[in-house]
Amino acid sequence: MQLESPVIAEQQWRPRRWRRIRWVVLSLVVAGALWWLRSPGGLGIPSAVTSADVERAEQEFRRAQQRDPDAAERLLALAENLARRGRVAVAVECVERIPVLDQRSGLRSRLLMAQYCLRLNQAFRAERAASELLLAVGESGVGDDRGAAAVQVRTARELLVFLLSLQFRFEERQLALRELRQGGLLEPLLTKQLYFPSLLAWRTPQQNERLQQFLKESPQDARLVAAHGRYLLGAGAVEEARQLLDGAVAMSPGNLGVLSAALECRFEEQDLAGFRDLLAVCFVLAIPLLYSTVEAQVVPGTGVKLNQVGDDFEDE
Known part of the structure; x- marks a missing residue:
């Protein structure tokens, strides 16, 4: 062998x-x-979500769609299920993990996040989510589509109009209203706000109550503090408004919206020296913005800036 x-x-x-x-x-x-x-921690699923939560959401999705969800759809279904059961904070954690450019769930995830954050009195996060949705849509012409995407765009813009109105940010609100008008999505009440911006005073006890809810959740948000100061200014509490607005400027010294509220207060106080000093700061901060805007406004093929066209030079 x-x-x-x-x-x-x-x-x-x-x-x-x-x-x-x-x-x-x-x-x-x-x-x-x-x-x-x-597992509950898989796919970016928050740790507060249990296996039973996942199974329940998947079953609901299969009954509605007759197929299994993909990763983003699973998170979206989870968020909607959790929100219905009062677990809104966890629902926000779910939707914010979905990429905004996800083909099936991206836009809806940001709209839900904006709505959920409003329920949680988180104004900044709600505004950011709505803005992300609109940024993702861009100039694709989705406003002309009467499908689901157009509804989401309209709802996001209406949500922005509400938040901007509540904070007395009327210039930014006008831009959002014009976008709605261009898409043919302007409701009658919003049409009044576009063409008659001072028709609604927006200084009501209900507005202040809602503003206080946002402030309680985000007391260091300079824009909310400035909005409260403007509310007090309109109510005649000038000294209290001045304290709040000076604090808001200290929180965010480079925010032109906050600075404009402080300017309004100094004007009401007839503090001309303080008004002049603050106006100089605003002017310095605004120069780069104005310059970049002018540089962008060039007539195609000519190199001529739009601000040089018209009657500006007739008196020279």
Whole structure:
């Protein structure tokens, strides 16, 4: 009986050994990936979400769509299910993990996030989510589409109009209203706000109550503090308004909206020296913005700036 050479045996065993090791490692990786995908922390799912929450949301999705959800749809279904059961903060964590450019769920995720953040009195996050939605849509002409995307765009802009009105940011509100008009989506009440911006005073007890809810959640938001100061200014509490507005300027010294509110207060106080000093700061901050705007406004093919066209030079 001829014995097999130990060297040959070793050479034959080694490939088999490494093949087995590779299969074991691959199996562990696949098992780990499957566990990660199904676990509460998988797919960016918040740790507060349980396996039962995931299963419930998936079942609802399958009943409605007759198919399994993809990763983003799973998060979206989770968020809607959780919000209906009062777990709005966790629902926000779900939707904010969905990429805004996701083809199926991106726009809706930002709209839901804006709406949920309003329920949580988080004005800044609500505004940011609505702005992200509109930025993602861009100039694609979706406003002419009467489908779901157009509804989401209109709702986001209306939400922005509400937030901007509440904070007395009327110049920014006018831009949002014009976008709605261009898309043919302007409701009668919003039409009044566009063409008669001072028709609604927006200094009501209900407005102040809503503003206080936002401030309670975000007391260091300079824009909300400035809005409160403007409310007090309109109510005649000039000294209290001055304290709030000076504090808002200290929080955000480069915010032109906050500075304009402080300017309004100094004008009401007839503090002309303070008005002049603050106006100089505003002018310095506004120069780069004005310059970049003018540079962008060039007549195509001519190099002539739009601000040089018209009657500006007739008196020279």
